[in-house]
Amino acid sequence: MCEEQTVSLLDVLKEDEELEEEASAVLAGSDSDHCSYPQGYVQRQALYSCHTCISNGSEAAGVCLACSYKCHEGHDLFELYTKRNFRCDCGNTKFKDLQCKLVPDKDEVNTSNKYSHNFSGLYCTCRRPYPDPEDQVEDEMIQCVVCEDWFHGRHLGSLVPDCVGSQEMICESCMNQNPFLWIYADHLAAAVDHVTQDAKDVEGRGGHVGIYLPDNRTDVIESTSKRVRGEPEPNCRLEELQKISQNRTRTGAVFWPSTWRSKLCCCSSCQERLSEAQLNFLFDELDTVQAYERRGQNKDQNQGGHDPLMLALDNLNRVQQLEIIHGYNDMKSELKDFLQGFVAEGKVVTPDDIRQFFEQQQSRKRRRVDAGPF
Structure with missing residues (x-):
């Protein structure tokens, strides 16, 4: 007969601390007490969609962290993780019977907000909820940095690298909508021969291997045109890359190294191209989710310090512990x-x-104390 696994208080506190760190990375970057609406279209913030207030699916709307607590407590909320350039919708005309408790006076709609099927609790190309009670496959969800939809790893059409946490992903659909991104991908991937055995196995089965851009192979693109951002550039880096781009199968999601944004050409024509495609944020290295999470973690550390419960436990002797x-x-x-x-x-x-129950626990504790030491 198998013995039940014992979980100690130290294990529970450690796990709780890890969960708090993960939550602080997302939530500490947003304000839990004040509606973000007065800030306008916030560069990046945690967002929620209220299925209780908007259940027919005809109107997509997102609310900030503070409104999810103050105005939608007890409601059925879809967690959207973070979105960029979004203004809180809570209490506007999309909410027929609800007024924002934090900022009652708001515009009727936020015309620059962007919505997707995520606001209905659906994700990926399969348009399924997450977590999905009908999906028995354990699979990681990865967010596209362009459309900000979340995708199952198995639905990306490419291999997911082990170090995906330190990289950014652009889905195949966004790559095809912005073909010039394939030129950057072609060049950065030119020095990579897909040497992993897993990649060879996929190709051998008739599949395809997505483009994987490692952090340590940036010398190719840097050698074409090195400059300091903001200085005049005589030649368009994208045009130079296009001349030597490789003929690759342009399918599947692309995984970009953490420094890839700094490699984009900043000439006037390229800036205009990204502006027309509404991709100006790609020039901003602080736009990344990683940068947002770091700000949240730093904010939480500066405000909260160490967990007082863990500190108290550390100060006890072994017998007391x-x-x-x-x-x-x-x-x-x-x-x-x-x-x-x-x-x-x-x-x-x-x-x-x-x-x-806890009153009974207290009563038993008092009886043990009154009875004296063992």
């Missing part, structure tokens, strides 16, 4: 037994039931 850990495990076991009774009887657990 063991007493707390055993006490926690006992409480966990008793709470599990307590809740199983409700499951067996099909009852709903109420706040009063939980309050009664």
Whole structure:
């Protein structure tokens, strides 16, 4: 018979700390107390879509972090992670029966906001929810830096690199809508021969390998035209790359190294091209999700410091730590037994039931203290 795995208080606190760090990377970059609407179209912020307020799918709308707490508490919300250049919609004409509690006076609509099927809780080319109760395949979701949709790794049409967390991805559809991006991809990938065995296996099965741009192969593009951003450039770097671009199969998503934005040509014609395609943000290296997350983590560290519970536990001696850990495990076991009774009887657990449980715990603790030491 297999023994049940024991989880200590230290394990729980460590896991809780890791989850808080992940949350702070996204949420600490946004304001949880003040609606972001007065800031206009925020460069990047955490967003939510309220299915309770807008359920017919005819009107897409997004609300900021603060409004998700203050105006939509208890509602059915779709978490959109982060979006760029978005202004909070909470309380405008898209919400028929709701007024924003934080900023009541807002424009009727935000005409520059961009919406997608993500605002209906659907993602990827398969247009499925996430998490998907009908999908039994464990797969990572990756966000396109252009359209900002989320894609299953298996639906990208290319191999997902192991170091994907430090890279940016542009989906095949966005690449095809902006063909000049393939020129950059062709050149950066020219020095890469897809040497991994996994890539060869995919090609051998008749599949195709997406373009993978490693961080350590930037010498090719740098040698064509080195300059400091802002200085005059005699030649268009994109035109130079096009002359020596490789004939590659232009399919599948492209994974770009972390420094790829600094390699884009900044001549007047290229700036105009990106402006027409509404891709000006590609010139901004602070636009990236990684930069946003770093700001959130730094903000959280500056404000919160270390977890006081972890600090208190570190200051106890070994005997005291063991007493707390055993006490926690006992409480966990008793709470599990307590809740199983409700499951067996099909009852709903109420706040009063939980309050009664902890009152009983306190009563037992007092009886043990009154009884004296063992």
